[in-house]
Amino acid sequence: MTNDLVMSFTEDSSGLWIATYGGGISYFTDGQFINYSEKEMLSNPLIWCSATDNENRVWFGTSSGITIKDKTGVHPFHIDETIDHVRVTSLKTHQGKMFIGHRNGLSVYSGDSIVHLDVGFKRVRALQSTKDGILLVGSSNGIYKFHQDVFTRVSVKNDEELYPAYSIAAMDSNRFWIGNPNGLFMVTNDTATKIKLGPASGHNFINFLLLENKDVLWAGTNHGLYEINVSSLNKNGGLVARNYTPSDGTRSYETNLNAAYKSSAGTIWFGTINGALMFAGERFDRDHQPEVPVLNISEIQLSLDKTNWDKFCRGYLKGTNLPMNLSLPFQKNHLTFHFIGISHSFPKQVKYQTMLNGFDEDWNPVSQTRFITYSNLQSGEYTFRVRASIDEKSWTKEQTFSFVIKPPFWKTIWFISLVSLLGLTGIYIIFKVRMRSLEARRTTENLIYKTRLMNLEQQSLNASMNRHFIFNALNSIQYYINRQDKLAANRYLSSFAKLIRKNLDSSNSTDNLVLLTEELERLDLYISLEHMRFQDKFDYEISIAPDLDTDSIRVPAMFLQPYVENSIWHGVLPMQKPGKIRVDIVKTDNQIKFIIEDNGIGIDESLKRKKSKEISHDSKGMLITSSRINVLRKITKRNIQIVGPFELQDEQGNGIGTKVEIMFPLEKNTTFSEKSR
Template sequence: MRILLNILFILFYFIGQSQNYHSRNITSADGLPGNAIRSIYKDSRSYIWIGTDSGLSCWDGERFTIYNTLNGLAGNKIWYIDEDNEGNMWFACFGAGVSKFDGEKFISYTKEDGLVDNSVRIVKYCSQTNCIAIGTNRAISILKDSVFFNFNTKNNDLKKNVIITGILEKDSAVYFYDFANNHYFIQFENGKPNIHRVADKLTDNLGVSSVYEDKKGQLYFGWERDGIAEYYDSTLNKISGIGQVFGIAKDYSQNIWAASWNGGGISPPGGLFKITEDSILRLNQAYNINSILGWAMKFDEKQKFLYYGTLDEGLYIIPPQYFEYYPSGYFNENKLFLNGIEIDNQNNIWFYSDSSFFKWNSKSFVKKDIEYLYNLRIQAEKNKISDISLKTRIKKLNKLYHNQRTHINDIEVDNNNNLWLTCSNFGSFKIPKKNIEDSYYFAPFIHSDIAFTSSDTLFRCGPWASSLKKFDNYNQSNKIFQYTDTANPIFSKFIRTYKDEVWVSSRISGVFIYKEGELINLSKRDTTVNKNINDICFDKDGYAYLGGSDGRIEIFEPVNRNKIFEIKLKGIKNSVIWLNINDNLLFAGYSDGLRVFNIDEIKNKIINYRYFSHTEGYDMEIVNASDLDTKGNIWLATNDGLMKINTRLFSSFNLSPLTTVIKNVEIFNKEVNWKDYTNTYKWSGLPDDELILSPDENHLSIYFHTLNFLNPESDQYYYKLDGIDKDWVGPTDKKNVVYPYLHYGKYKFLVKSRNKTSGLNSNVAEFSFEIMTPWYKQIWFYTIVLISLIAIIFLAYSLRIKWLKKVEEEKRKIMQHISELEIKALQAQMNPHFLFNSINSIQNYMLDNELDKALGYLSSFSKVIRMTLEFVDKKFVRLSDVLSYLQHYIDLEKMRFDDMFDYEVKLSNDVDTDSVLIPPMLLQPILENAIKHGIQPLRVKGRIILEIEKLDENTIKCIIEDNGIGRKKSSEQNKRRKHKKESKGIKITKERLDLLNENNTGVYGIKIIDLFEKGEPSGTRVEIIMDSILN
């Protein structure tokens, strides 16, 4: 050490008198295989491995997994643990050899496998030389590339047998330290290890029981059975009187911690030691550790706490020394219920109970009982000049002292560094410059809560005082100013000051503030302000923080003292007991524990906090007062002595994130051998590659856990399944989640945690998997179904079309037959009318004795009748026959009407009348209609033109044009007739054309055009378009 100490003096002092710290003891009752702890190691996966004399344990902070010879270990005495560059774990099994564990199986090496001997004390992986160095109770082995290189006395490599207790690797050399003073190092030359003696006069005769190297390369040796040797820069400093040290570690403050063994009383005193720059502390009593058989020591760099292993009491976890307890016994008291505390500018701590007060400078203390104050009061009466006799005054004082409860009310420091103490029934006492022996009685009327402002003005109030009293010049004058709220008596719980402001918490009326000569009731001005305030503190910017019984912390801005924000924790209903601020952190003591907030975050209305309860060492339910010392530490006056909060540790630590792991995944609540699915990660057994599950493996239970070895109950979890959960689910204390009947697709499960004590977030653990699409929902199935469906639809459609065609064909035949019958009926419909007219004409000729005309008419009539009968049974006839038929018909009508019209046929040159077939009896009704309704009423000779032209290869147009009176005039004349003539020609022709169209015999159409000349009707033009059929 840099400073040599009087070891015995320091040891005896700290053994007899010590503060208390929090620790956690883990034993076989908690799951360890045994209480004899030989080695402790935290692996690269953040698991803790604990070697005992009864087997090996792997601890995840919640559950211990035990390994022993039944699992493949070479032996059950695990004296040392290390990890190689591939993550394999190596174990020194004392008396049985060495074992290697790759996460799935153990591989053991014994003397039969080439190991020098089985009494292995230490095994260490050397990264620079990529070998395994092994030290036993007799010799040395190197395992490199699966080959053992042994060094012992038998091969004359060693001068004598060794007891290897420490191995280090420096500058590509492996050093072996021996308890019997023979130290060696091995270097590799051409791939072969060569052994050499360590030539160092300082360590050559040093019997080493353990060795530790810090980050700066400084070495610490457990030496002989006496203590620790510090070796640095060619200097060796020995510290003796500790015992035989088998475990060494360095903490966050660069303090050395030692596990000392005093087996059989041969190396006293044994136990847990902490070595700082200027002190050596034996901390067994401080941590309530009885064992003197300390053996293993390990510092957790990430979480900043220590593991201390003993051979009889198991494992101790020592968190950072956030909290130091100074219980009643520390001050030689059975029960010290403290009411208040005040720390002066020389860091003296003044605290008091009802009947005594103390001054403590952390090394020694002075106690004064209330009897001391009584004597000061008596002395003051003796020195006082009064009209009342001294005997009478003392008698009255004794009556108050003995018959009424006399107790200390308050201790405060003024701006001149004088201490003031108030006491009920006695009044106030002044302790000049904080020297207790110079104390004297000051005044009878100042006997309750007091406070000094920055201008050194004294204020007083009390639990039954309705007003706040101000003493401007309390050393020279008794002049008092009173400030009262007539409607709300003050009845104070306590007084706090900030600069020249005075804050008073009332027992019944809320919060009062004296500012610039005015007393303001904040609770009256703002009804949301809590009326039951337990403590008030101020930050460096003057913001006030008020903590109340309803769990709220209210923040007031420094100028007008308006409330700007309040901290109200969801689900937390515990009272705020005390408040204090240091280093931009707000420390809030609740009835359920301590919460630490960041001031900057509070002002930005962001509420995060760290929480400490009994599991972290904060085990105070009753705190009556707090104060800051000159170093920024917070001291609490409790119902059992003092507690110190080392605030520096709260802001100086840079804790690493916790590690959250997925422990297991089940399908339908059953364990799964994931090797049947894919490659697995050997340390967890979970899939290492992409996991594909069948569609019916869609009910998953996922178990997770954060590797937390101090306060796992403070971990709160957040999780989500991408594709199912949009946001993180949490916080929750549950460590598993079930996803039933998941839809097919790709998923990624994410989980993380946040420790509500440390405020640390963990990493995000992931588990990815894919549930295959069911065969009936895959593309190939959809394709087959679609093709099949199309085929079925097509087949059904084809059959349907075929059936419809058949039905339509049958229907068409029926309809065609009907149409033919209708056509024939229409054709037959004309015959009676024509016959009637023709017979009338013949009759008239005979009556008139015009036999030649009658014979000529009869000849043409017979030809018309014959051709009509021939046309009835035919669908189509030659156009030449139609024209012949029409000529005979016209001849009859011209004879009948005395040649009253001319008839002309016009044929296009491209029309072959013998080759073109058209339906019969289409044109005759049109001609008849033209004669009857157009020509016959005409007063001049009429004219009818039949024109036939070819439109295209299959279509002809027939035009019948007359110069009759027109349809309009014919209609007007018909209306005036008594017996109206009915025109059936056009109607019959249209009906025939519709039937022809329905029978699919072609495309037929008729168009009627009224002709005009100079605005007057001059005839009618009828156009018939029809498909022609070539004969």
């Protein structure tokens, strides 16, 4: 033959025709081959299928239409444009007509006319006539029956893997087999049953099916030929089949699509990727189970050397002389296992599968190699398993060997525990040193902040009791004395003395905080003195929320006075009419809000007058208070906020006053009551 890739067989009255993939056609007669490979003879040298019609003409389906052998010789057969330019994948003579399967579906040639059927076929690869006169059509999307010029789709349960149909073999229209890349399926009435031929995918990739007789079904796979006992498919005992591979004399493991044929003389022909195979071997006893080899693990080696295991085991097994309770140090982790399966009938066909529990996730591929090596095994418990077979169906009982590889000392529990303990101790020491360092740093920072706060407290006291305020207060007292207003003079002098005393007392506070009651009394004394001094210039009001217990809330000393002083001097005094100053103290969530508001000239106007020297009073109290709040915020870790002062404006944008808000978070032990001021 001109090519070993055999794709199809058929015969006419003279002999056997063998079609190849790329090598043309060979005619086998009287033990000789005649080759037809000239380009002018063939539509395409890539041939997929063949069939003989009722007129003794031989049809060949190629990658570009039909080639035919008739009385005039071998030549392309032009039917129409649809067939001439399409790959023809199956041919079948049925009821005097030639059915042509191709990638676009199915066509029927009868007489001199061609009919292209539009039944819903897609890529027809399999055509098979049954004994009851029905044509089975296998496509990529279904199985169809053709009977009395009508196509009917075969409804099959659980048909998810049934398509595409590569090949069909049939007893009758209600019992047939389908082969495809997914496996072999037996279809009985409307039910498909998958039949597993072997352990790997190559065993179950079906290229062709051929029913030799009612007892024998042949399947061509990618792992050789399978001769299947048909009656065993209905028995509970399971599948009885024999796998023929190159070790049995076949030319190749891999077979081809459509490449099976039973001649009129009863000879079975198969096509492989390495030529044609004519089967004429003896039949095996289909009720006889194949011989199972006798299997043993013969030897274990360490680093490919014979090893004295005395110091690693507790004796040796009788019969095999393998070490018992083998326990190896971590560096002895390169092991080779030798095994042997003895079969008197098939000594060269013994195959093995191995697996190392603790290392392999599944059985290793079937091999005829009688040893396996494992390198760099990690510490742990292992069990080596091996089994043997002749046909890869019947396996011996597993032979096993268990052993242990001990971990290195740095992976042992005692070492890990010791290192962990030392590590935790080190971490604890570092943590304590760090905490002491942080504590010392915090103490130093707090000392610095407190020193700064004391300085700011002194500055605040100085700002509250500045020489101008004292001078003006004494002038006011002198004024009342000169007017012989003893009552007003005594009242002013009494209030002034109380204010001085409270200011001096607050400067002695250890944590720079005073009760809100004391702070409000001080503020009231200050405003009342200024109000007596400027009787017709402003009124004032201090409002306290009724749910605040001022005796349990502590606030910075003298922190409200600078903002009230600012409202008096820069807000209401420059006005032509009397002004109003209001101090509101309310509770929001878990904080106190202090609101100081006046209806004075506003910030913009005050700045203008200050530039023009109309206002000469200069107070640093608000700046000092802001600095005190910043230091307190760092010491107490409480988010004290000052918003303002900001200008209040009317709808025309004119200034109508000033407002400042101070938010002071409450301490955790602060309580509220119904007490009000």
